[in-house]
Amino acid sequence: MAEPQAEFAIRVRDLVVGFGRQTVLDHLSLDVRRGEILGLVGASGGGKSVLMRTIIGLIPRRSGTIEVMGQSIGGMHDRSTASTWGILFQQGALFSSLTVRQNVQFPLRENLTLSQELMDEIAIAKLEMVGLRAEDADKYPSELSGGMTKRVALARALALDPPILFLDEPTSGLDPIAAGDFDALIRTLQKTLGLTVFMVTHDLASLTTVCDRVAALADGKIVAVGPIRELLKSEHPWVRAYFHGKRSQMLQTQMR
Amino acid sequence: MNSEPLLLATPSGDKLELRPEGPWIAANVATLEMLSRSVGVNVSQSTAVTLDMSGISALDTLGAWVLEKLSRQAASSGRPAVITGVAEHFSGLLEEVRQVNRHTPALTAAPNPVLLRLNDLGKATIGAREDVAIFLQMLGSLFMALIGVVRRPRSLRLTSLVYQLYRIGFQAIPIVALITFLIGAIIAQQGFFHFRRFGAESYTVDMVGILVLRELGVLIVAIMVAGRSGSAYTAELGSMKMREEIDALSTMGLGPVDVLILPRVAALVIALPILAFIGSIAALYGGGLVAQFYGDMGPAIYIARLHEAVSVTHFKVGILKAPFMALVIGIVACSEGLRVKGSAESLGRQTTTSVVKSIFLVIVLDGLFAIFFASIGM
Ligand SMILES: Nc1ncnc2c1ncn2[C@@H]1O[C@H](COP(=O)(O)OP(=O)(O)OP(=O)(O)O)[C@@H](O)[C@H]1O
Ligand SMILES: [Mg+2]
Numbered sequence: 001m002a003e004p005q006a007e008f009a010i011r012v013r014d015l016v017v018g019f020g021r022q023t024v025l026d027h028l029s030l031d032v033r034r035g036e037i038l039g040l041v042g043a044s045g046g047g048k049s050v051l052m053r054t055i056i057g058l059i060p061r062r063s064g065t066i067e068v069m070g071q072s073i074g075g076m077h078d079r080s081t082a083s084t085w086g087i088l089f090q091q092g093a094l095f096s097s098l099t100v101r102q103n104v105q106f107p108l109r110e111n112l113t114l115s116q117e118l119m120d121e122i123a124i125a126k127l128e129m130v131g132l133r134a135e136d137a138d139k140y141p142s143e144l145s146g147g148m149t150k151r152v153a154l155a156r157a158l159a160l161d162p163p164i165l166f167l168d169e170p171t172s173g174l175d176p177i178a179a180g181d182f183d184a185l186i187r188t189l190q191k192t193l194g195l196t197v198f199m200v201t202h203d204l205a206s207l208t209t210v211c212d213r214v215a216a217l218a219d220g221k222i223v224a225v226g227p228i229r230e231l232l233k234s235e236h237p238w239v240r241a242y243f244h245g246k247r248s249q250m251l252q253t254q255m256r
Numbered sequence: 257m258n259s260e261p262l263l264l265a266t267p268s269g270d271k272l273e274l275r276p277e278g279p280w281i282a283a284n285v286a287t288l289e290m291l292s293r294s295v296g297v298n299v300s301q302s303t304a305v306t307l308d309m310s311g312i313s314a315l316d317t318l319g320a321w322v323l324e325k326l327s328r329q330a331a332s333s334g335r336p337a338v339i340t341g342v343a344e345h346f347s348g349l350l351e352e353v354r355q356v357n358r359h360t361p362a363l364t365a366a367p368n369p370v371l372l373r374l375n376d377l378g379k380a381t382i383g384a385r386e387d388v389a390i391f392l393q394m395l396g397s398l399f400m401a402l403i404g405v406v407r408r409p410r411s412l413r414l415t416s417l418v419y420q421l422y423r424i425g426f427q428a429i430p431i432v433a434l435i436t437f438l439i440g441a442i443i444a445q446q447g448f449f450h451f452r453r454f455g456a457e458s459y460t461v462d463m464v465g466i467l468v469l470r471e472l473g474v475l476i477v478a479i480m481v482a483g484r485s486g487s488a489y490t491a492e493l494g495s496m497k498m499r500e501e502i503d504a505l506s507t508m509g510l511g512p513v514d515v516l517i518l519p520r521v522a523a524l525v526i527a528l529p530i531l532a533f534i535g536s537i538a539a540l541y542g543g544g545l546v547a548q549f550y551g552d553m554g555p556a557i558y559i560a561r562l563h564e565a566v567s568v569t570h571f572k573v574g575i576l577k578a579p580f581m582a583l584v585i586g587i588v589a590c591s592e593g594l595r596v597k598g599s600a601e602s603l604g605r606q607t608t609t610s611v612v613k614s615i616f617l618v619i620v621l622d623g624l625f626a627i628f629f630a631s632i633g634m
Contacts, residue, residue: 097601114285125321128356142598161316192349
């Protein structure tokens with residue numbers, strides 16, 4: 001929060017990313033405002049994760065510019081930007097040789113100097129906030145269920161209360177109650193800390209309840225972006241199919 | 257640009273008013289810890305504590321937790337703290353933090369160090385027995401898989417076998433040839449250097465020939481293969497185990513032994529004798545070069561001496577050992593791979609164990625063979 005108060009937390013301009021002959025993102029532009037929760041939807045395999053990983057600097061881009069908090073992201077991810085964001089990978093990406101507690105403490109230990117006691121308390125606090133019990137803290141990642149892995153990864157992403165949070169399908173694999181708790185937690189944190197959240201999700205409930213704006217990714221471009229109500233009215237064929245398909249009926253009745 | 261966090265404590269009689277100010281965020285954690293510790297005594301001694309939150313400019317989970325701890329400390333020593341002046345946008349987080357760390361899981365008692373040692377010793381002893389059992393079990397299942405293949409030759413995974421042969425056999429040829437060549441050359445040089453003193457240079461050829469064909473050729477190659485291919489087997493099977501690929505395979509009705517292990521071990525059993533042969537030839541060639549340039553012994557004489565010194569028996573003794581060594585390396589590598597647990601660390605540990613164990617067993621086996629061949633007079 002020490003940086004100059006730019007209006008946009010993330011600015012992506014004309015981004016092109018591809019692997020070999022396949023072009024995944026094709027001149028994509030997207031702005032994420034400071035302090036908003038942006039939901040990103042798109043077809044499976046459409047490049048959502050690739051977009052997220054490119055913004056973080058894990059995948060090289062062919063052309064285009066990316067700015068995070070006013071600083072342009074180079075090919076290499078340097079440490080100074082690394083502490084401004086917390087990341088939840090789609091597969092969790094927990095450190096397999098550390099316990100759950102150590103996984104959550106890892107960013108704290110690396111970035112802050114604090115007593116072991118406080119570190120333990122913070123780690124447990126984060127775990128309980130994402131809905132795990134203190135008893136689970138000494139398990140190893142291989143001993144967790146799929147949903148628990150997600151939650152630990154989320155607790156690790158939140159460990160430093162970073163100003164920007166990247167979440168790749170945070171609620172997939174959670175039961176609806178846990179997903180609801182998660183939405184509430186994200187809301188609370190966003191309200192208190194003014195977090196900017198970039199969230200890839202297919203969870204229609206999350207999209208309607210927590211996301212300030214929703215961006216739709218199709219054919220390598222952002223084809224629609226705006227509050228969910230506007231997206232529901234969008235004329236783009238893919239967006240129509242996404243929100244007006246059979247599975248979205250429930251959402252439709254809810255919105256009316 | 258950010259001001260420091262403060263904690264103003266105003267005692268009035270038995271009462272204490274605490275007024276945190278400034279940014280209570282993770283970046284200032286050292287100050288926060290110091291502040292909260294400094295008022296700790298006052299908090300536990302007062303009968304009524306008021307926390308006035310109106311001065312806080314920024315708050316995150318860590319700051320909220322430090323404040324929550326203060327208020328819990330007050331609650332535990334008598335009257336709960338009265339919290340006032342909470343800004344609207346902080347209340348959610350404070351409420352969230354109030355729920356956490358409410359119960360501590362039962363601590364497991366620290367074990368007695370002596371008992372711990374004894375426990376480790378016991379585990380190691382049982383572990384050694386288990387090792388033997390696992391080895392025999394793997395040998396048995398390989399044998400069963402082999403019988404299955406003999407009964408139905410079409411069930412042999414030919415593609416996989418050929419691919420493994422290419423990887424561990426063909427691709428290993430350059431490095432095996434290079435190293436055995438150098439070893440052959442070094443032995444020959446040492447032989448000439450030391451035998452020259454007794455004028456027994458020509459016996460160098462006997463030494464090189466017998467040593468290389470009987471022992472060194474196959475032993476060096478087996479050790480190299482254990483390091484090169486055994487470790488690869490362990491790492492491959494281990495990471496497949498880690499990502500539940502092996503479980504997926506068994507649920508499809510395919511045993512990992514048939515699909516993964518038999519082709520790998522079979523490839524080793526076929527490739528190692530060939531590599532040992534190539535290695536021995538390279539070593540003899542290295543010896544020959546040294547003989548020419550260091551020992552002043554022309555190729556014709558070298559070959560003639562070699563012809564006299566070694567017989568097919570020596571070659572047989574060496575090459576017969578190769579498939580058995582390959583079997584040991586393959587079984588150890590594959591069973592260690594299957595013992596990998598969920599973590600990256602265990603993958604590393606099992607790979608190390610695999611290489612160390614298979615090299616050890618190869619050398620032990622070589623010793624047993626030496627006794628065996630000596631007693632049958634070969
Ligand atoms: N490292 C990589 N190398 C090659 N191709 C890749 C790589 N990562 C992703 N791709 C390709 O990029 C495309 C987009 O993948 P991406 O993971 O972004 O999909 P997604 O939108 O996140 O889908 P999902 O909703 O299923 O997670 C896919 O066609 C994928 O095969
Ligand atoms: Mg994805």
